[in-house]
Amino acid sequence: MKYTDIIVPILIVLAVGAGCSLAGLGVYQLTTGVPIFFPSSSNSSSSTSSTNASSAVSVSLPNGVGSTQGLNYAPVNVTVAKGGKVTWTNNDPVPHTVTSTSVPSGASSFDSGNMNQAATYTVTFTVDGTYQYKCTYHPWMHGTVTVTG
Ligand SMILES: [Cu+2]
Numbered sequence: 001m002k003y004t005d006i007i008v009p010i011l012i013v014l015a016v017g018a019g020c021s022l023a024g025l026g027v028y029q030l031t032t033g034v035p036i037f038f039p040s041s042s043n044s045s046s047s048t049s050s051t052n053a054s055s056a057v058s059v060s061l062p063n064g065v066g067s068t069q070g071l072n073y074a075p076v077n078v079t080v081a082k083g084g085k086v087t088w089t090n091n092d093p094v095p096h097t098v099t100s101t102s103v104p105s106g107a108s109s110f111d112s113g114n115m116n117q118a119a120t121y122t123v124t125f126t127v128d129g130t131y132q133y134k135c136t137y138h139p140w141m142h143g144t145v146t147v148t149g
Contacts, residue, residue, distance in 0.1 A: 053148045055084035066094025066138055073143040080125055082149050087122040090115045096135045104129025
């Protein structure tokens with residue numbers, strides 16, 4: 001048996017295999033309409049959104065905050081886009097509140113009332129500026145929300 005008797009069939013198999021792979025990619029591209037050779041498009045969109053303030057922010061009332069003066073709302077200071085919302089979740093067994101103490105001119109004050117464990121409270125912010133709030137039960141608990149126009 002000559003060398004070419006072995007290598008030629010192998011080359012044919014490889015060529016057919018490569019052709020099928022390319023055809024598969026081509027079908028995939030036609031089906032999805034996504035330019036498969038430009039995966040950076042998802043990166044550019046995420047970096048664009050990161051330069052803008054978020055439209056939905058979560059704040060935790062962490063476990064132990066009702067009995068530990070070193071704890072606070074987490075994160076204690078947040079920024080949200082105008083028209084966005086902030087949701088507080090009480091992850092502590094102790095009841096708390098989210099009660100505004102200072103709001104921008106023209107903005108409404110807010111008060112969650114009593115929040116038991118696992119309770120959530122959401123405020124939508126339509127006026128830009130800085131809001132200060134506290135827990136009415138625990139004087140060490142106070143945070144800010146900054147709303148950007
Ligand atoms: Cu509290």
